[in-house]
Amino acid sequence: MKCSEVNAWLLVTRPTAPTPGPVRRHLKFCPRCRRRRRRLLHLERQTCALWPAQPAAVAPARLMQQLDAPVVPPAAARPSAARPWLTTAAAVLLGLGLGWLWFRAPVASPPSTPEPAPFVAAPTREADEQLLVKFIDHNLRLAQSYDASEQVGVLSRMETDLRAEAVRLARQGQAQELPLIAALFDRVVNRGLVGRSHHLPPAERSRQLSRLTEQMQKAEAEVNQVAQEMPTHLADFLKPLTRAARQAAAQLTQDADPEPAFEPLPRLTAASGNARALVAMLVSHSLLLVEEDDPLQRASYCGDVADQLTVALLLASSGGDNERAGRLGKHLEAVVNRGVGENLNRLQASNDPRAAVLQQVIGRVNRLVAALEQSLAAGQSPETAGYDQAKALEHELKDLEKALREAGKPKGPGKLEARGTVRSIDPATGRLVLLAKDKGKEFELTLLFPTDVKVRGPGPLERSLSEIMTGTAIRATLRDGGHITEIRIEGKPLR
Amino acid sequence: MxxxxxxxxxxxxxxxxRAAFAALVERYWHWVYRWLCGWTRQPPLAEDLTQEAFLKAWRALPSFQPGASFRAWLFSIARNALLDSQRGPRGLPTRPLPAQTAAPSGDPAEAAEQNEGAALLEQAILRLPAHFREAFWLWSQDDLSFAEIAQVLGLTEETARWRVFKARLLLVKGLGSYLDSRLP
Structure with a gap:
């Protein structure tokens, strides 16, 4: 590990946090970094002592007296009972990014009497990673699918996988993991499946609804069966699953019209990089994808996923887990190409020039992924293999994410700009090919413009299209679907 | 807890x-107060704002999303109370606290040294750009995670991490010789 990396770690870590092996090893041999750590420790102590930790003891008591002032009783206005599934899911999902470690702490007592073999806890890391692979695949399929029947098929498989995972965890006595899986299950069936069922083509709707209802009934029966084999404290953790399956079956049977109004979904993160946190993030983004038809927005969701995978990759790489970093690199490549890239291709196919700009970023991301994989394959020292490339990749993904968000916003002037020299311009077809430069690399952009496009510059004067010729340096402002709204001439040659 | x-x-x-809320007040009062002290540098104002923040929290509890971080939510309310106060008549330039802000010590020489160190640190913190200072102050409170800091400040977790990183980097650079002189 390099001094700069250790320094970065020290600067964002509290002194009380456990020191990872690579950092410890580095500190052992690096007096400079040891001194940095001591400085930070001292800074921490001094900051804590800076302001009095205790105010006048009467203040909280005075506050409690003030509560007697007439206020709306909190319980009267409490809205959450009206949407219990959402609060359950939100409780788990929203807390995930900041409380993953908390989730891992046991919340249920271990069985008080010896249990038969199926309840013995077993290492789950491998199982978690396998689950991650499945959900990456589900997410990618949904990223590429705009068809409700296909989406329902993938969501059904997600339901089956989550159910199997819940049963596995229950059998292994891992009660603390079950609330998250139950919340994800609930969301997949009651939002994903029920929601998408309203978009099925009329010809197959009835057949699909009865198949899905049957699947939900089977899910309820299976989980009930497993719960009966469990000690009570474990069986209780399975109840939310049976409830969710029952609720979904009821909604599918009723075939209520119109589609229920859902709350906006959060764009979950997976700060821990942990496989299960990534699965939760993938489920959340999978549901975002199926509810979205705009390729650009879908590409943005896939960009989120890529970003989170990069964070996980960085953590794995800095922790010396090259094998996992390599696997995550493969997932990342797939998400960038099949998720972000395919959606942008769709955008490009509709002649939307925003896609051309964004594809350049994808190209850079791909090159970095390739470099990263080479480093990992070459077996550099575990602490540093691929780390620099991963950092560069993270930087690129941030650019991509920014560009996607910008491109997806309703545009004001100048939100998205393309700059370069004109390679060709055809006012008859409204097509302009621009030779643009970005980070020292040249690439071609094909842009469309209306016949009444504003042409200005140099200076404030208005110009005409005929003044633009091959080699003219221009800055094109894009909006309203990416078409050029204004061209500013920045340099000669002028006709 | x-x-x-x-x-x-x-x-x-x-x-x-109320008993449950009193327990939460007991748990978080001094953290919120301390954070506000750091910002306002006026203990009486900080105390008023802390009280205001808890009153608002009590009234807004029905809108609290179960499962979210309570302390991050509480700090958001405190931050809003602080921002509101800066818009109103209380939004006057802050005065420095009396020198006696560090923990009192029995030894006068040590107390003087502590005060000098506290003043240096306070100046260094005040010199930080406001957005770095804000993130750093939150990070210094009650083990708030980056996700919670992000929630309070309405940022992404990465930005919160970056701001704390930069703030600590600037402080260590600015206070290098002082911190070294304190090293064993």
């Missing part, structure tokens, strides 16, 4: 149980 106990207290407080 274990997280499940806190969640239970929050649920009970949201249903109007």
């Amino acid at each position: 274990p997280p499940e106990d806190e969640a239970q207290l929050v649920r009970q407080a949201a249903q109007g149980e």
Whole structure:
């Protein structure tokens, strides 16, 4: 590990946090970094002592007296009972990014009497990673699918996988993991499946609804069966699953019209990089994808996923887990190409020039992924293999994410700009090919413009299209679907 | 306090149980107060704002999303109370606190040294750009995670991490010789 990396770690870590092996090893041999750590420790102590930790003891008591002032009783206005599934899911999902470690702490007592073999806890890391692979695949399929029947098929498989995972965890006595899986299950069936069922083509709707209802009934029966084999404290953790399956079956049977109004979904993160946190993030983004038809927005969701995978990759790489970093690199490549890239291709196919700009970023991301994989394959020292490339990749993904968000916003002037020299311009077809430069690399952009496009510059004067010729340096402002709204001439040659 | 106990207290407080809310006040009062002190540098104002923040929290508890971080939510309310106060008549330039802000010490020489160090650190913190200072102050409170800091400040977790990183980097650079002189 390099001094700069250790320094970065020290600067964002509290002194009380456990020191990872690579950092410890580095500190052992690096007096400079040891001194940095001591400085930070001292800074921490001094900051804590800076302001009095205790105010006048009467203040909280005075506050409690003030509560007697007439206020709306909190319980009267409490809205959450009206949407219990959402609060359950939100409780788990929203807390995930900041409380993953908390989730891992046991919340249920271990069985008080010896249990038969199926309840013995077993290492789950491998199982978690396998689950991650499945959900990456589900997410990618949904990223590429705009068809409700296909989406329902993938969501059904997600339901089956989550159910199997819940049963596995229950059998292994891992009660603390079950609330998250139950919340994800609930969301997949009651939002994903029920929601998408309203978009099925009329010809197959009835057949699909009865198949899905049957699947939900089977899910309820299976989980009930497993719960009966469990000690009570474990069986209780399975109840939310049976409830969710029952609720979904009821909604599918009723075939209520119109589609229920859902709350906006959060764009979950997976700060821990942990496989299960990534699965939760993938489920959340999978549901975002199926509810979205705009390729650009879908590409943005896939960009989120890529970003989170990069964070996980960085953590794995800095922790010396090259094998996992390599696997995550493969997932990342797939998400960038099949998720972000395919959606942008769709955008490009509709002649939307925003896609051309964004594809350049994808190209850079791909090159970095390739470099990263080479480093990992070459077996550099575990602490540093691929780390620099991963950092560069993270930087690129941030650019991509920014560009996607910008491109997806309703545009004001100048939100998205393309700059370069004109390679060709055809006012008859409204097509302009621009030779643009970005980070020292040249690439071609094909842009469309209306016949009444504003042409200005140099200076404030208005110009005409005929003044633009091959080699003219221009800055094109894009909006309203990416078409050029204004061209500013920045340099000669002028006709 | 274990997280499940806190969640239970929050649920009970949201249903109007004062004892549960009193326990939350007990738990978080000094952290909020301390944070506000750091910002306003006026203990009486910080105390007023802390009280205001808890009153608002009590009234807003029905809108609290179960499962979210209570302390991050509480700090958001405190931050809003602070921003509101800066817009109103209380938004006057802050005065420095008397030198006696560090923990008092029995030895006068040591106390003087502590005061000098506290003043240096305070100046260094005040010199930080406001957005770095804000993130750093939150990071210095009650082990708030980056996700919670992000929630309070309305940022992404990465930006919160970056701001704390930069703030600490600037402080260590600015206070290097002083911190070295304190090293064993």
